[in-house]
Amino acid sequence: MSKNVDIKRAKILEVAKRRFAHFGMAKTTMAEIAKDLAFSKALLYYYFPDKHSLYKAVMEYxxxxxxxKVDAYVGKASSVENAIMFAIDSRMETMRENYNLFEYSSSLFLQNPREMGKNLEPFFGRVRDQFCRILEVGVKNDEIRVDDIGETAELILFSLMGMRTGILSKDLNDCLFPTPEEFELILAKQKKMVRIFLRGLRA
Incomplete structure (x- = not known):
């Protein structure tokens, strides 16, 4: 892929991200994205054959x-706890800034959990690998002792996800995504859980 193609693709993703985050997937058209870019619709469809393929690429982006962002911080973090707290803060900030983007993912998951599960699996894998890297730094610095880093990283992530679901005040058959008001409560509980979790791993 040429550098020029990379630049155009990145520009499309940035503009589409703003559209999806502000208006949501359902209320955004490919024609509007093309107009924002000053591209022809044909050029936009050259890069992304439909809105769903563009949406998936924006999620990955x-x-x-x-x-x-988290990887850049982990290299200079003063402790494994600070690194994990920064990762949690960053995840919550990303979801808040792209609320409509992630809310649409949750509604799709309810409609077709198997298909969405396949789409989201690579994202979960990347976040799990990042938590593995954070734990490895903690072990290397003799802050914590971990028998199985991969399993421990998954346990932390499953705990964070489960806590989010458990705190939601709405009917879980309706939506698995928190309201903007619930973000702070979820974040506070997640941080408390991580502190308790890390206490058990202290060297």
Whole structure:
């Protein structure tokens, strides 16, 4: 892929991300995205054959931004706890900034959990790998002792996900995504759980 193609693709993803985050998937059209870009619809469809393929690419783009941001911090974090807290803060900030984007994912999951599960699995894998890297730094610095880093990273992530679901005040058959008001409560509980979790791993 040429550098020029990379630049155009990145520009499409950035503009589409703003559209999806502000208006949501359902209220955004490919024609509006093309107009924002000053592209022809034909050029936009050259890169992405339909809105769903563009949406999936935007999700990947957003997750990559978050992972890169956390990776940059982990290298200079003063402790494994600070690194994990930063990762949790960054995840919550990303979801808040892209509320409509992630809310649509949750509604799709309810409609077709198997298909969405396949789409979301690579994202979960990347976040799990990042938590593995964070735990490895903690072990290397003799802050914590971990028998199985991969399993421990998954346990932390499953605990964070389960806590989010458990705190939601709405009917879970309706939506698995928190309201903007629930973000702070979820974040506070997640941080408390991580502190308790890390206490058990202290060297």
């Amino acid at each position: 957003v997750v990559n931004e978050m992972i890169n």
